[in-house]
Amino acid sequence: MSLVLTLASRNLFHDRLRFVATMVGVVFSVVLVMIQMGLFLGFGRMVTTMIDHASADLWILPKGAKCFEDPSLLDVKLRDRVATMEGVSWAVPLVIGFSDWRLESGEVTPVFIVSADLRDGSLQPFNVADGNVQALTQGANVAVDRSYFDRLGVSGVGSTAEIRGRKVRVVAVTDGIRSFATTPYVFVDLKNARNYTGTPRDRASSVLVRLKGDADREKVLSAIRAEVGEAEVLTSDDFRSRSRSFWLFGTGAGAALFAGALLGVIVGTVIVAQTLYSSTKDHLNEFATLRAMGSSNAYIYTVIIYQALINAVIGFAIAAGIGSIVVQMTAKSALPIVITPWLMAALFALTVVMCVASGIGAIIRVVRIDPATVFMR
Amino acid sequence: MNDHVVEAKSVEKKLGRGAGEVHALRGIDLSLRRGELTLLMGPSGSGKTTLLLVLGCMLTPSSGSVTIRGTPTADADKEALARIRREHIGFVFQSYHLFPTLTATQNVQLALDIRGEHGRRAAQKSREALAMVGLEQKMDSLPGELSGGEQQRVAIARALVANPSVVLADEPTGALDGKNGQSIVRILAETAHERERAVLVVTHDPRVVPYADRIVEIEDGLIVQERADRPRMPTPVPFRA
Ligand SMILES: Nc1ncnc2c1ncn2[C@@H]1O[C@H](COP(=O)(O)OP(=O)(O)OP(=O)(O)O)[C@@H](O)[C@H]1O
Numbered sequence: 001m002s003l004v005l006t007l008a009s010r011n012l013f014h015d016r017l018r019f020v021a022t023m024v025g026v027v028f029s030v031v032l033v034m035i036q037m038g039l040f041l042g043f044g045r046m047v048t049t050m051i052d053h054a055s056a057d058l059w060i061l062p063k064g065a066k067c068f069e070d071p072s073l074l075d076v077k078l079r080d081r082v083a084t085m086e087g088v089s090w091a092v093p094l095v096i097g098f099s100d101w102r103l104e105s106g107e108v109t110p111v112f113i114v115s116a117d118l119r120d121g122s123l124q125p126f127n128v129a130d131g132n133v134q135a136l137t138q139g140a141n142v143a144v145d146r147s148y149f150d151r152l153g154v155s156g157v158g159s160t161a162e163i164r165g166r167k168v169r170v171v172a173v174t175d176g177i178r179s180f181a182t183t184p185y186v187f188v189d190l191k192n193a194r195n196y197t198g199t200p201r202d203r204a205s206s207v208l209v210r211l212k213g214d215a216d217r218e219k220v221l222s223a224i225r226a227e228v229g230e231a232e233v234l235t236s237d238d239f240r241s242r243s244r245s246f247w248l249f250g251t252g253a254g255a256a257l258f259a260g261a262l263l264g265v266i267v268g269t270v271i272v273a274q275t276l277y278s279s280t281k282d283h284l285n286e287f288a289t290l291r292a293m294g295s296s297n298a299y300i301y302t303v304i305i306y307q308a309l310i311n312a313v314i315g316f317a318i319a320a321g322i323g324s325i326v327v328q329m330t331a332k333s334a335l336p337i338v339i340t341p342w343l344m345a346a347l348f349a350l351t352v353v354m355c356v357a358s359g360i361g362a363i364i365r366v367v368r369i370d371p372a373t374v375f376m377r
Numbered sequence: 378m379n380d381h382v383v384e385a386k387s388v389e390k391k392l393g394r395g396a397g398e399v400h401a402l403r404g405i406d407l408s409l410r411r412g413e414l415t416l417l418m419g420p421s422g423s424g425k426t427t428l429l430l431v432l433g434c435m436l437t438p439s440s441g442s443v444t445i446r447g448t449p450t451a452d453a454d455k456e457a458l459a460r461i462r463r464e465h466i467g468f469v470f471q472s473y474h475l476f477p478t479l480t481a482t483q484n485v486q487l488a489l490d491i492r493g494e495h496g497r498r499a500a501q502k503s504r505e506a507l508a509m510v511g512l513e514q515k516m517d518s519l520p521g522e523l524s525g526g527e528q529q530r531v532a533i534a535r536a537l538v539a540n541p542s543v544v545l546a547d548e549p550t551g552a553l554d555g556k557n558g559q560s561i562v563r564i565l566a567e568t569a570h571e572r573e574r575a576v577l578v579v580t581h582d583p584r585v586v587p588y589a590d591r592i593v594e595i596e597d598g599l600i601v602q603e604r605a606d607r608p609r610m611p612t613p614v615p616f617r618a
Pocket residue numbers: 376392393394397398399401419420421422423424425426427428
């Protein structure tokens with residue numbers, strides 16, 4: 001181990017209490033930022049679940065539609081025109097919307113209806129844990145998620161309830177299709193979806209389009225745009241980022257998460273700056289000795305910056321451990337915290353920057369030392 | 378080459394400000410020569426420490442000049458002065474100023490580290506410097522585990538390890554009893570005579586006198602007497618390098 005590193009670590013660990021205080025500061029702040037950013041990522045992922053699981057290349061949407069859940073409607077005749085166009089494999093209408101679910105106990109709870117397309121597979125229940133999705137095409141059958149059993153008053157395949165006065169039967173159960181808005185998703189076939197949401201026969205929420213493998217995507221895209229007039233045609237990627245920015249920034253949810261993260265950074269920086277400064281003050285005599293021995297200022301900064309880096313590395317390691325526990329704990333919750341390798345790398349960089357920036361106060365103090373005054377005593 | 382490693386000419390130094398201003402040095406001419414042990418003596422408050430710090434480029438004179446190995450220091454800023462100290466000067470102080478969390482070897486090695494000498498060779502050199510002051514048994518001890526005399530010997534090893542041309546010691550035996558003080562004095566004398574360094578020792582300690590080549594007496598910021606003490610006592614054998 002290099003001598004500077006030895007000196008830096010001895011300076012830090014010498015005062016245990018202060019080191020613990022520093023660690024509490026770093027860990028608190030990094031975990032806070034990690035959770036806020038993990039929520040941000042989790043939220044961003046969750047709001048695009050349906051888009052992610054649709055097998056469409058393009059989405060034809062009512063003009064100005066902001067997200068998957070947008071209630072506006074478009075003319076379903078578009079579908080027939082687009083379906084026959086050159087380069088289009090299939091075009092399928094999608095109907096979504098809120099409805100009421102009456103439990104056997106008589107209680108009523110809101111649900112979010114999604115029309116399932118089993119013929120072309122544009123969008124259908126995924127992560128199926130039990131039952132048979134194909135049965136959705138017959139009668140008044142539904143697919144629900146296991147995590148909403150309590151809310152919906154059902155216990156699995158075969159359970160019954162009512163939607164808008166019509167009796168429905170659970171024929172398939174999924175695992176982990178959760179809605180961040182906490183309204184349970186209920187998959188039904190297209191005809192039933194119209195009935196349950198009150199969508200007229202000539203309307204749909206959107207049209208999902210799949211292109212042929214050999215189609216010239218750009219060309220087909222602009223041909224479709226020309227064909228549908230007012231309606232918007234977005235690629236899946238574009239629709240994903242539009243939904244994400246609507247939910248994260250249009251609603252202020254993202255700003256709130258970022259504000260929380262910023263607070264974490266500020267608190268962390270202040271605590272580390274405070275402890276580094278007081279540690280440096282305690283070791284002023286030693287820094288003055290170094291200076292008297294002829295050390296350059298750069299050498300002394302290195303000692304302080306190493307102290308900052310040791311704080312950063314140990315603090316981050318502890319925070320990462322806590323973070324992974326939090327990730328595991330929230331994995332099955334309504335809003336899982338998502339920590340990607342990129343987020344980890346960015347957080348580590350942030351921790352290092354935070355700790356080194358905290359050293360500035362200490363460095364300014366050290367530059368002012370006059371070694372002579374220390375030895376005059 | 379000129380034997381004068383450090384040359385001070387007409388050095389004046391004012392300390393403090395306003396009403397508290399003290400004229401600590403009032404026109405000092407003094408040269409330190411290679412291979413010579415110079416004693417600086419004088420009453421308390423006469424300006425000994427101030428002079429030592431000016432000669433060691435830790436304080437800049439208010440007027441007059443200090444030249445280190447032919448290079449004037451007048452235009453040097455703080456960083457340049459640090460560089461001069463790094464290249465030419467080793468300090469030994471009454472209160473040791475060792476790093477309490479580092480071992481004896483690491484304390485000595487620090488003097489090499491700030492000069493960009495790292496790694497095994499630096500550690501080896503540091504152990505040799507400690508052996509030279511008779512501390513081969515205490516290489517891995519922390520300062521808190523050493524006696525005052527041992528701590529001062531570590532400080533001397535630290536001052537010598539990078540081979541400075543000048544060694545400045547401010548009351549190095551002040552806090553030590555007879556036997557410990559004696560060994561410090563011998564090491565410093567050996568440094569001057571065997572290793573051909575210019576050594577200046579500020580002291581009240583009469584035990585140092587027999588080893589001195591020259592005694593400079595200062596009073597109220599002025600040199601009042603300077604005498605060469607010849608023949609001096611030979612440096613005892615055990616401390617030869
Ligand atoms: N920072 C300062 N501000 C003002 N006056 C000072 C300062 N430092 C020292 N002095 C004064 O300068 C004079 C010389 O001080 P110096 O420390 O050089 O004396 P000294 O000979 O080393 O004394 P001692 O034997 O007690 O160590 C003294 O009168 C002292 O009070």
